Amino acid sequence: MNILLSILTILPLIAPHTWNIDDAADEHPGYFRGEQTYTHTFRIEKDAQHAYVLCFDGVNQEAWVKLNNREVGYHAGGYTRFSFDVTDYVQSGENTLAVLVSNAYNADIAPLSADFTFFGGIYRPAYLRVTGKTYIAEDGVCVRSPMVNHKKAIIEVETEIVNDTKSIIVEHTLFNPDGKEVKRIRVQAECLKKKPCRLAIKEPQLWSPDSPQRYTIVTRLIDRKNGQVCDENRTPIGLRYYRFDPNTGFYLNGQHLKLVGTGRHQCEQGYGNALTDAQHRRDIQMIKDMGANFVRISHYPQSRMVMDMCDSLGLLCSVEIPLVNAITETEAFRRNCLLQLEEMIKQNRNHPSVILWGCMNEVLLRPPYPKSSDKDSVYLTCVHNLAVALHRRCKELDQERYTMIAYNDNYSYNRLAGLYDIPDVIGLNLYHGWYSGTIGTVSKCINKCHHDYPQKPIFITEYGADCDTRLRSDKPTRFDYTEDYALYFHQCYWPVIRDSDFIAGGALWNFNDFHSEQRGGAVPHYNLKGIVTTHRVPKLVYYYYQTELLTDSVKRHTARLAMEKYPLHVSTLTSNTQGTRCYLLGTNRIFIDPRNELSWYPMDSTCMDGGHPYYVKTRFGRLPASDHDILGTNNDPIYQTAWIGAKHIRIPLPDGRYRVVLHWAELQQAGEPVKSVYNLGNDAVKEEFTEREMTIYVNDRMLVQDLNLTSQYGAFTAHEEAMNIDVSDGTLHIRLEASKGESLLNAVQIIPL
Numbered sequence: 001m002n003i004l005l006s007i008l009t010i011l012p013l014i015a016p017h018t019w020n021i022d023d024a025a026d027e028h029p030g031y032f033r034g035e036q037t038y039t040h041t042f043r044i045e046k047d048a049q050h051a052y053v054l055c056f057d058g059v060n061q062e063a064w065v066k067l068n069n070r071e072v073g074y075h076a077g078g079y080t081r082f083s084f085d086v087t088d089y090v091q092s093g094e095n096t097l098a099v100l101v102s103n104a105y106n107a108d109i110a111p112l113s114a115d116f117t118f119f120g121g122i123y124r125p126a127y128l129r130v131t132g133k134t135y136i137a138e139d140g141v142c143v144r145s146p147m148v149n150h151k152k153a154i155i156e157v158e159t160e161i162v163n164d165t166k167s168i169i170v171e172h173t174l175f176n177p178d179g180k181e182v183k184r185i186r187v188q189a190e191c192l193k194k195k196p197c198r199l200a201i202k203e204p205q206l207w208s209p210d211s212p213q214r215y216t217i218v219t220r221l222i223d224r225k226n227g228q229v230c231d232e233n234r235t236p237i238g239l240r241y242y243r244f245d246p247n248t249g250f251y252l253n254g255q256h257l258k259l260v261g262t263g264r265h266q267c268e269q270g271y272g273n274a275l276t277d278a279q280h281r282r283d284i285q286m287i288k289d290m291g292a293n294f295v296r297i298s299h300y301p302q303s304r305m306v307m308d309m310c311d312s313l314g315l316l317c318s319v320e321i322p323l324v325n326a327i328t329e330t331e332a333f334r335r336n337c338l339l340q341l342e343e344m345i346k347q348n349r350n351h352p353s354v355i356l357w358g359c360m361n362e363v364l365l366r367p368p369y370p371k372s373s374d375k376d377s378v379y380l381t382c383v384h385n386l387a388v389a390l391h392r393r394c395k396e397l398d399q400e401r402y403t404m405i406a407y408n409d410n411y412s413y414n415r416l417a418g419l420y421d422i423p424d425v426i427g428l429n430l431y432h433g434w435y436s437g438t439i440g441t442v443s444k445c446i447n448k449c450h451h452d453y454p455q456k457p458i459f460i461t462e463y464g465a466d467c468d469t470r471l472r473s474d475k476p477t478r479f480d481y482t483e484d485y486a487l488y489f490h491q492c493y494w495p496v497i498r499d500s501d502f503i504a505g506g507a508l509w510n511f512n513d514f515h516s517e518q519r520g521g522a523v524p525h526y527n528l529k530g531i532v533t534t535h536r537v538p539k540l541v542y543y544y545y546q547t548e549l550l551t552d553s554v555k556r557h558t559a560r561l562a563m564e565k566y567p568l569h570v571s572t573l574t575s576n577t578q579g580t581r582c583y584l585l586g587t588n589r590i591f592i593d594p595r596n597e598l599s600w601y602p603m604d605s606t607c608m609d610g611g612h613p614y615y616v617k618t619r620f621g622r623l624p625a626s627d628h629d630i631l632g633t634n635n636d637p638i639y640q641t642a643w644i645g646a647k648h649i650r651i652p653l654p655d656g657r658y659r660v661v662l663h664w665a666e667l668q669q670a671g672e673p674v675k676s677v678y679n680l681g682n683d684a685v686k687e688e689f690t691e692r693e694m695t696i697y698v699n700d701r702m703l704v705q706d707l708n709l710t711s712q713y714g715a716f717t718a719h720e721e722a723m724n725i726d727v728s729d730g731t732l733h734i735r736l737e738a739s740k741g742e743s744l745l746n747a748v749q750i751i752p753l
């Protein structure tokens with residue numbers, strides 16, 4: 001066969017990059033959201049027989065593209081691919097590409113706000129595709145399988161062709177999973193405008209999580225006049241059939257399957273959202289290795305590699321548009337949502353792993369108007385209409401797949417907007433026992449939804465609790481950020497999902513700790529609900545799911561051992577370097593500081609004379625630690641708990657000479673408490689606060705006089721004072737004399753000299 005030599009040439013232009021790697025996690029609130037221009041020069045020898053297509057896999061979130069100083073096009077939406085035919089713009093010799101990119105807020109583009117960082121830049125590859133003059137449009141092959149069962153499969157292929165089709169023949173060759181050709185058909189391109197090509201095969205090898213075997217369709221455009229192949233496309237496909245049942249859950253290839261898995265965000269510390277293919281591959285492999293069979297690709301479409309991995313490893317998935325938290329009531333916003341949805345479907349429709357299209361996530365979380373106001377009811381109607389439009393568009397573009405909306409846990413409000421009636425599948429994001437209530441109420445809430453919507457399959461789209469691998473406790477509580485509470489949370493939720501027949505499955509939140517710039521917490525600027533850290537180190541919960549889900553008994557055993565060995569009291573006090581003792585005040589948490597190889601333990605409250613542990617008062621009760629970013633440290637948990645109002649602290653200590661370091665951060669401030677965007681009702685309520693001033697003595701020697709943390713160092717800022725002392729009566733004495741307000745102390749470190 002005579003193949004045009006240069007077809008399928010891909011010229012890489014711009015490597016993945018984001019400009020927010022540093023400022024998305026520094027101590028200054030906010031990160032750069034604005035415009036930047038990328039310029040790149042490249043050389044080609046232009047050939048009249050070729051077409052040139054400029055492709056971008058992902059640019060967040062608006063792009064204005066110029067080639068050789070001429071405007072080529074514009075794209076709005078940060079998570080889908082786009083391309084331009086630049087045949088008329090390229091020239092032989094040097095070419096200059098200039099892309100103006102903006103990640104600034106734009107009221108007409110979703111997402112408007114969300115619990116993740118909107119990294120700006122050309123963060124997925126940009127490249128030039130060189131093809132024959134007539135070519136297959138980007139994502140222009142659409143493969144459907146309107147009928148699949150164990151005996152027979154019918155495959156339909158549609159091909160979108162750009163430029164002159166008159167002399168073009170389209171050839172589709174189907175290869176089975178072993179690479180053997182099983183069918184080949186040729187049709188005149190002109191005929192394809194009316195109906196798709198059909199291929200039927202007997203006894204197809206079905207695709208499933210246990211056996212993710214794929215057929216491949218190779219589509220070629222052949223010029224009838226000279227027999228040249230002017231473009232070629234390979235589409236791996238999987239043949240499977242499935243359905244959701246509102247009472248009994250999910251079925252794949254006729255077999256019941258409880259869907260279990262996780263959501264996944266595309267970011268990592270040090271890379272932002274500009275991940276390499278190897279990083280994407282690693283993530284999906286880890287999800288598979290956890291024993292999952294499902295990934296919620298959230299909250300936006302992700303890279304090709306992610307989808308290819310889901311297909312090849314056998315992970316079912318949902319893909320969604322980034323319509324999160326709120327909408328703008330404009331036609332422009334509605335059009336942008338539909339555009340993002342259409343692009344998502346076109347780009348992901350051939351993946352056998354995809355079973356659900358997500359239309360919205362928690363879209364009523366941040367309504368702009370007071371509840372029950374006139375404006376609110378107009379807004380709810382607008383949200384409702386948008387949901388209907390998105391659901392309908394999915395159905396027009398893809399008759400096979402189900403639609404899903406993920407709802408925040410405000411049942412009556414979502415109900416008022418009529419949102420549960422719209423999609424095929426109801427997705428519940430549940431945080432009982434984290435943001436609200438107690439874990440015990442979760443079943444009741446799911447059962448109520450099932451009772452009210454008996455025709456709708458239910459999928460648990462999110463559940464999870466933040467935790468920091470450095471924090472442990474043998475008395476775990478809500479919002480303590482310990483691994484132990486997160487484990488307890490999952491140990492309560494997973495059995496509910498597993499054992500309720502009508503629940504199709506669940507996707508925990510989230511696979512990885514992910515960037516969310518506006519967050520405080522134990523590691524500020526990250527959402528810590530990951531079951532692996534930002535660097536993909538498994539947490540306890542990851543091992544827990546392995547013990548629950550893996551079928552291989554050796555692997556399950558290994559996971560169990562990993563859980564057992566996972567340290568509660570990582571070391572005894574004496575194992576701290578050279579006998580250093582580190583105490584946290586007013587908490588049950590243990591803080592393990594791997595950088596300095598120190599473990600910090602709760603100080604026994606019998607050492608304290610007077611006062612009480614610090615806590616945060618919220619609408620949902622007390623929280624055990626501040627989740628404010630503590631400035632000047634990476635060890636925020638040392639400072640996020642404290643003892644308030646102690647007069648005298650007595651710490652038993654063998655006689656000898658020591659360096660004593662006291663650690664402080666003021667955890668309260670006058671005026672309105674800072675609202676933390678994602679604590680959903682767990683914001684601190686306003687309390688009276690009197691500034692404090694204290695003089696501190698260690699074994700009767702004055703350490704610091706009239707210490708006023710707020711005025712001298714600022715609230716929420718780490719500060720320490722140290723002195724060398726001799727202990728001769730078996731006790732270290734710390735006296736705190738408050739001249740204003742109550743005393744405060746966060747942590748004590750004692751280093752033998």
Ligand code: GCB
Nearest residue numbers: 115361362429462527529678
């Ligand atoms: C949610 C959101 C998700 C957040 C998550 C959380 O319900 O859908 O985007 O990251 O809660 O951790 O608060």
